[in-house]
Amino acid sequence: MIGPRLRAIIVKELLAVLRDPRARLILVAPPLIQFFLFSFASTMEVNNIRVGVLDLDGGRWSREVVERLAGSPSVREIVPLRSDTELRQAIDRQKVIVALRFDPGFSANVSARRAAVIGAVYDGRRSNAAQIVSGYVERIVGETGATALARAPPALPGAVVNHWFNPNLNHIWFVMPALIAVIGAVSALAVVAQSVARERELGTFDQLMVSPLRTHEILLGKMVPPVLVGLLNATLFLVLTPLVFAVPLTGSVPLFYLALLFYLLSLTGIGMLISTISATQQQAFLGMFAIIVPMIILSGYAGPIDNMPGWLQVVTWFNPPAWFLVVSEGTFLKAMPADQVLANTWPIVLIAIATTAAASALFRSRME
Amino acid sequence: MNEGISAAMRGRRFASMLAKEARQIVRDPSTFLIAFLLPVILLFLMGYGVNLDAAHTRIGLSLQDDSAAARSLAGAYQRSRYFDVRATGSLAELEHRLVGGDIRAIVVIPQDFGRQVARGGGTIQIVTDGALPNTASFAAAYAEGERATWAASQARDSGRALRPPIQVSARFWFNPELASRNFLVPGAIAVVMTMIGSLLTALVVAREWERGTMEALMATPIGMGEFLLSKVIPYFLLGLVSMTLCALLAVTVFAVPFRGSVFALFAISSVYLVPALGQGLLISAALKNQFVASQVALLTAFLPTMLLSGFVFEISSMPRVIQALTYIVPARYLIPQLQTVFIAGDDWRLFLPNMGVLLAFGVVLFALCVHATKRRIA
Structure with a gap:
């Protein structure tokens, strides 16, 4: 089916590609390096998060939130902050991706069932990661809040999520x-x-x-x-x-x-x-x-x-x-x-x- | 007197070398392609094409219940600005479309849903296409959020309002609208400068080696320093011109904020081009072959800038070994500076240490370059 001329040119072209040992290496080595590099580097999950905490409350519930955060597998380090200036600097220098600020009286508000609000500042320069981290923070705060309620909230309709294929x-x-x-x-x-x-x-x-x-x-x-x-x-x-x-x-x-x-x-x-x-x-x-x-x-x-x-x-x-x-x-x-x-x-x-x-x-x- | 003449001559010689290199750049249409056309294309694609934010996800809706509650929830999905309900019908049919990639998630409102709601329960099922994990997690979160909002409004109507005991008031500094283009576009500028600094330089100089014109140049009485400078300066300027073009486009077309100073932007870019050019020259001097040099430049300059610089992927989330590897990627020190100068403003205490590291890289790379070139001649 393949004539001798065609066979000759195919052999010639293969030789042209494979003759140089460095070129031979370059055909297979980079794909292999990319195989490992891409796979490990291209993660969309956000781990090893550094969270800054400015705790002006120091009460039971602020410590509860911080402890739960510290216990989360995605969080690597809690960075204690002492003032609003330090908080701003930590975000500016990208020392932390999120900084939480607890007002004085936060725990008292939680215990008294008054509106208790945590201030969270995210580094919007890394907007994708910041969004994902904000999801983590909301979930952990939500869980802490649920334990703060003496009785369980009335059952609301829920959802079962199934991720197919993966x-x-x-x-x-x-x-x-x-x-x-x-x-x-x-x-x-x-x-x-x-x-x-x-x-x-x-x-x-x-x-x-x-x-x-x-x-x-x-x-x-x-x-x-x-x-x-x-x-x-x-x-x-x-x-x-x-x-x-x-x-x-x-x-x-x-x-x-x-x-x-x-x-x-x-x-x-x-x-x-x-x-x-x-x-x-x-x-x-x-x-x-x-x-x-x-x-x-x-x-x-x-x-x-x-x-x-x-x-x-x-x-x-x-x-x-x-x-x-x-x-x-x-x-x-x-x-x-x-x-x-x-x-x-x-x-x-x-x-x-x-x-x-x-x-x-x-x-x-x-x-x- | 002799020295005076030789200095003047050296000046003329250097000027003519520069003119030769500049002419070479201007003459080749491929330089224009890589320095002007590709940056524009890249910027447009980054600005319009890569959108990591949640958008209008196509879903299928399987409504298996006929109660008022079920129809009201289905209506909530149909009106949602996060979803585009593409298909309704039997679950089997929707499953087939999920495999084909026609829809990215299925929301199942099961039989009996109305009665469950009346009893204070009511569970829906959300099936996503996990083959696209990013889209799947967004779709699941927003589908669940849509249901929660609906449930809360139902509860409010029936007077069973429930407020969570602790709330988070979130603020996203520098980028309150959370547009991913605001960090992707400055990142694209880093990619463009890497292309010109390392990729283009590596190719052009490797070509001179390949064709033997390098030896001819070396046989002339010019010094090593002069020689390297004459190769570097034209590409340095080309890199800055291309960066300026990108920055103008970013601000005018893509409305990326620019809160820093023009001086800082040029200082940052100029400093980054030093190691980038050093790397390009080193690759060409060490390899001398266009095909090999181009592939090595792609692998050691372009890909690390895309993958290991924190441009798209979070460095802190990578395994430790890969994290350690990022410290030798020059772009890692550029990305935070670019993002800051665009989105946050001048912060010299962040810029200067990063610039220091980049200059140190530059010195090492140029020293290696001189070494490699000398060895070639010998």
Whole structure:
């Protein structure tokens, strides 16, 4: 099926990628480093909180609240503050993320069932973390308040919450499947974007053109290595993620590979486009970088697509990682049925066809 | 007299070196792309695209009870500004849509809900899509909050009002509206300066090594210091121009407050560019290959700035080993300064220690650079 010429060009392209030992290392080492770095660093939970306390009351209930806070696993340290000036400084210098202020007479108010209010100041510069911490504080204060009531409050209607697919809302269960999409994109694009531009810069492109190779053979030869590198890295992640981080793999692996293959082809098409337009390797690399940053931000990994304005959600329809992320999360966590995997794969197929066709048209016109 | 001539000559030589580098920057369209176009795109995406705040979550509502209470609660969800009730119907159908990602949560108001409420109880069920943990926890919290508000208003109507014994009056300093863009956009500026300082510099200089023009330059009588400076100054200026563009956009388009002084912003940025440029030069001098240099710059400069600087992820929440690693990431010392100068105002007692650390990084990196370059020549 594969002619000798095609086989030769594929071997040549693989050699071009794998010849330099440092380049070989760079294909596998960074994805592995990212695998561990991303997984541990990208936590949305807020732990090791430092809470400042200005206790002008010193009574039973203020100490009760502080003790409960200190006992919370998320709180690392209670920083005692002596004055409002110290409180302001602690927040300004980011020594604490929240400072609580108990007025004199706070405990007396609680005991007498008068309105007892704790002043809480959060560092709004870190608004996301501050919001999460304020949730913790409200909950602990609420619990303390409940014990302050002599009798239990009358039963109000409640709610039972079930988090499906990820019962403990383990952030890493979301991060690792998403990372396959991200790393796959980065490693495949890095390889393909350099290929044509590099030959042009080194002058070997002219040699390719005078060889008996057909245009589509050159193009195919250039597309094989990035797809293989992407498949290799994705497989590495597919094996390591359940082993190291105990993320469940519930869906169909063959369907996952089908989507992955088209995903890598769509990326290779984009990479070929950049590479063909670029005159130098520098342009190719910067062009790749300029495209990959928006691709990742608009994939749903950095922030949910649901929260984007409508016009930007439309832009994400043309973004392969946005589709593949759904397949990857679905395959790992949701045991996604075939119809839904395919529903998220055909847009990738369309993008792959469009970008490959555009790249080969441009490539042909550049060759003549 | 001799010294006077040589000083003048050196000045001219240095000026022509600078002119050469500047021309190289201006001529290459990819520099324009990375210094002006990408920062603008990044800022827009950070400003519009990354919204970590709770928003309009699509939910499904399974109403299995026909009582007045159940319908009143369902109405509360339909009117809520936090939810967009996309689907109603049988639970099985909604579950399928949850798997497909069509909706992010299901609220189940069970059979018998009305009778339970009449007896002083009434429990609803909230099912979320845990595959997106951030959205799931927001959705659960707001769905529960919606129910609690509804229950409280029901209780008030029936005269059973209940006030919690201790209340918290929360104030969020510097950013009372809690807009995540207010800290993401200054963070994006840090990313942009890292791109220009480390990524672009590493590539450009590696290219000179790769093509052998570096050796040609080295064969001229210019000194090492002059040589490094002529490489650094144009990118330093480019970094500041790009930062200015970002800051103007942040304030005018995204309405991010700017409470500090322009002088402080430039001082902070200039100091940060010293280690950033040092890192870029060091990578290129040590590796000499564009492909490898670009990947190493990506891995050691760009990714740490995104992940380990406290820009998106809280450093204090990371495992201890990773926390220790953040101390060698220059951007870690930049992010608090940028956030402060934008959102809080000038605070030199926060700026100066951070600037000191950044300058120390810069000195070490440039010393290593000189060392690596010398070894190359030898």
